[in-house]
Amino acid sequence: MGETLKILVVDDDDVDRMTVLRALKSGEPNACVDEVDSAAAAAEALREGDYACALLDFNLPDGDGFSVLNDIRNSGISTPVVMLTGQSDEKMIVELMRAGASDYLSKNSLNSETLLHCVHTAIRLHQANEEKRRAEDALKQSHTQLQEAHHHLQESHEQLLQSEKLASIGQLAAGVAHEINNPVGYVYSNLGTLQEYTDGLCRMLETYEKLESLVADDEPELQRLRELKTELDVEYLKDDVRNLVSESREGIARVKGIVQDLKDFSHVDEAEWQWTDLHRGLDSTLNIVNNEIKYKAKVIKEYGDLPSVECLATQINQVFMNLLVNAAHAIEVQGTITIRTGMGGEDKVWVEISDTGNGIxxxxxxxxxxxxxxxxxxxxxxxxxxxxxxGIVHKHGGHIEVDSEIGKGTTFRISLPVSQPNQEQAKDSA
Ligand SMILES: Nc1ncnc2c1ncn2[C@@H]1O[C@H](COP(=O)(O)OP(=O)(O)O)[C@@H](O)[C@H]1O
Ligand SMILES: [Mg+2]
Known part of the structure; x- marks a missing residue:
């Protein structure tokens, strides 16, 4: 061994201690040996100094080998200890080894060769154990790392699936929206014209009806007219035709809304990346959805300090709108919607929309x-x-998280990067 051997000898008997010391020095002249004569001093020395090995007399004035062993092992010191015993009671020796002694030697038959052999074996054993422990630690650590990596992979797999799903639905939606958009457009506009025409025809009919009273009662054409009016139930028809047209118009307006959603969803209408004040976006969106919210919820704003954020403003507003409307829908009678904002680190902002609704x-x-x-x-x-x-939040390189408790409410939290480092790329994949 290249470095000096540092050994602690613990014995209260001066003669015994000298014997051990001499035996050590004769075989290992360079060994650095410290001596103490009590259990307390032994425990302290072992705690302070980095001994390669300790030689410990079993019988000390203030405790026996067990108490010293327990004491140092409990405080996490693993220095190998060779026990020096007066008599060799086998049962006691087994107990000592169990308590953490590396080896034992009988004081009666002490010689330099066996003593040093014993010390070196104890040290080697200790080193091997330490190495094993380190290897186990490393193994445990890499196991944990593997588990983390696995978990991470699973998460990104799910995210991938989610965006894959969104992408294919997006394509589908884009196609459908494109096909539906035109016919829906002219049906909507034709229905508007039809409404005007029917209004005109009804007015015309009413004027004719006034003429009816001026015609002589025995006029045969009048008789036929009255029969026809009953047969066709013209009174009802006049009312219903207006209803039918306006209902159809409402229906088509709803289809138009859905087509618009689908178009937004598939990003058919592309917007510009711009530096935006998210608080203004939140406020204007609140105005738009005010109708949905005002009877149901009190809105509390807890805005933090936010820098301008580089984003597709109309799309981010769309996200705010969806979350706000969902929050209002989740509240059955009366509740609160809280909007919080803040910075997360230097280059991230977050927006939270909480409701006291029915939860998920x-x-x-x-x-x-x-x-x-x-x-x-x-x-x-x-x-x-x-x-x-x-889709929108992920396109911005952000995250959307949900926290919900049934009966208590839901919080959606969006985090977005302040700037888009790969804006061109983001644009391409938009
Ligand atoms: N704040 C919320 N509280 C409770 N449930 C919610 C909330 N937001 C969303 N949800 C649930 O998620 C579903 C999907 O929401 P969304 O995609 O906005 O579709 P929609 O609002 O048209 O149903 C909702 O139908 C609702 O069940
Ligand atoms: Mg919704």
């Missing part, structure tokens, strides 16, 4: 970002809001 069940939680998943009645929900928002 664990089962639904897995599906809320899926396109067309909705728990709302026909006509109220399209199930596109959150998948749309998810």
């Amino acid at each position: 069940s664990a089962e639904n939680m897995k599906k809320i970002f899926d396109p067309f998943f909705t728990t709302k009645g026909v006509g109220t929900g399209t199930g596109l809001g959150l998948s749309l928002s998810y």
Whole structure:
């Protein structure tokens, strides 16, 4: 061994101590040996100094070998200890080894050769154990790392699936929206004209009806007219034709809304990246959705300090709108919607929209970002809001997180990077 051997000898008997010392020095002249004569001093020395090995007399005035061993092992010191015993009671020796002694020697038969052999073996054993422990630690650590990596992979796999799903739905939506957009457009506009025409025809009919009273009662054509009026139920027809047209117009307006959602969803209408004040975006979106919210919820704003954020402003507003409308829908009678904003680190901002609504069940939680998943009645929900928002936020390199408790409410938290380092790339993939 290249470095000097540092050994602690513990014995209260001066003669015994000298014997041990001499035996050590004769075989290992360069050894550095410290001596102490009590259990307390031994424990302290072992705690302070980095001894390669300790030679410990079993019987000390202030304690026996067990107490010293327990004391140092409990405080995490693993220095190998060779026990020096007066008599060799086998049972006691087994106990000593169990308590953490590396080896034992009988004081009666002490000689330099066996003593040093014993010391070196104890040190080697100790070193091997340490190495094993280190290897185990390293193994445990890499196991944890592997587990983390696995977990990470699973997460990105799910995210990939989600965006894959969104991409294919997006393509589908773009195609459908494109096909539907035109016919819906002219049906909507024709229905407007039809409404005007029917209004005109009805007015015309009413004027004719006034003429009726001026015609002589025995006129045969008048008789036929009256029969026809009863047969066709003209009174009802006049009312209903107006209803039919305006209902159809409402229906088509709803289809137009959905087509618009689909177009937004598939990013058919591209917008510009610009530096935007998110608070202004939130405020203007609040104005737009005020109708949906005002009877149900008090809106509390807890805005932090935000820098301008580089984003596709109309799309980010769309996200705000979806979250706000969802929050309002989740509140059945009366509640609160809280909007919080703040900075997360130097280059990230976050926006939180919390409601005191009915919350999301664990089962639904897995599906809320899926396109067309909705728990709302026909006509109220399209199930596109959150998948749309998810796509938009991810396109910005951000994240969207949900925290919800049934009966208590839900918080959606969006985090966005302040700037878009790969803006060109983001644009391409938009
Ligand atoms: N704030 C919220 N509280 C409770 N449930 C919500 C909330 N936001 C979304 N959800 C649930 O997620 C579903 C999907 O939402 P979304 O994609 O916006 O579609 P939609 O609102 O048209 O149903 C909703 O139907 C609802 O069940
Ligand atoms: Mg919605």
